Amino acid sequence: MTFSQILGHDRQKDILRRAIDSGRLAHAYLFEGPEGVGKRLMALALARAVMCKDGTGCGVCSACRKVDHNNHPDLHLLEPDGKTIKIEQVRSIQKELSFRPLEAPKKICLIDSADRMNQAAGNALLKTLEEPSGEALLILLTAHPESVLSTIRSRCQRLPFARLPQGMLKGVLLEQLGVDETQGHILAALSEGSFKKALGKDRDLYLERRREILKALTALSPRSVLPIFELAQSLADEKERLPDILDIIQAFYRDLLLYQHGRAESDLVNIDLADKIRRIAPRENTATLLRKLEAIAASRRQLDRNVNRQLAMEVLILRLAA
Ligand SMILES: [Zn+2]
CATH class of the missing domain: 1.10.8 (Helicase, Ruva Protein; domain 3)
Structure with missing residues (x-):
């Protein structure tokens, strides 16, 4: 992966490229921004550019290939072990970083999900950040910068990444x-x-499964309770996908709201369901739609608090069917 192969984020590429060219790389970066927009790819592109034999991240030299195959002796990856990054993991990386690089000009440590370092691990890492060796480069990645220790944040050069x-x-x-x-x-x-x-993996969820869910949802009637509970059960069974399913349902009611307020059909999310939206819109008004959107937001909060999934979905679907 080179900078030019990464989609978007031109300003971030520019900042990093210039830092490399002028020999002014920070000793620690914090790449912060939503999940899945390319932070990790950017970190690997940076590692390749730093370690590459000709300094470009050429992709063909032995250093570049080792970075790509994740077996460069000077590149270390730290990820949560279970739910958190633990102090023992930080200690073992610190030991590695105390040696001189073997092949590259710098040792690089990529810390993914840096917000999941527990307090002890964070405090241990702070030591490394406070006494930069000049031969180590730390790249921390996070989608939740507010959950990274403020003392760590302030010792990194922060590079925000936006949604594409x-x-x-x-x-x-x-x-x-x-x-x-x-x-x-x-x-x-x-x-x-x-x-x-x-x-x-969400591709099918967003295409076929979305149509099934919205079909079932819009066929409900408040007078027949059984289908309501069946739908609630089938959604509750989806566990990890539930937050994404709530996104889908929310986008549908938002579409209805936008349609009612005269937004062009091409501005909607569910453009393949324009017929359905036209048919259902007269049954709703701004107040009922806002109530349904609020019901979705409430069920999201309940799931965050680990309320019984089945119960949360039953309450939600009852309110959506009203
Ligand atoms: Zn190379």
């Missing part, structure tokens, strides 16, 4: 996945600028 623009994401999806215009539009809109989401 929807149009850019759609272009790549059309080109690389061979999806049609409509599918590209829906995937780009629902993945909220996260390349990983649009390309990953």
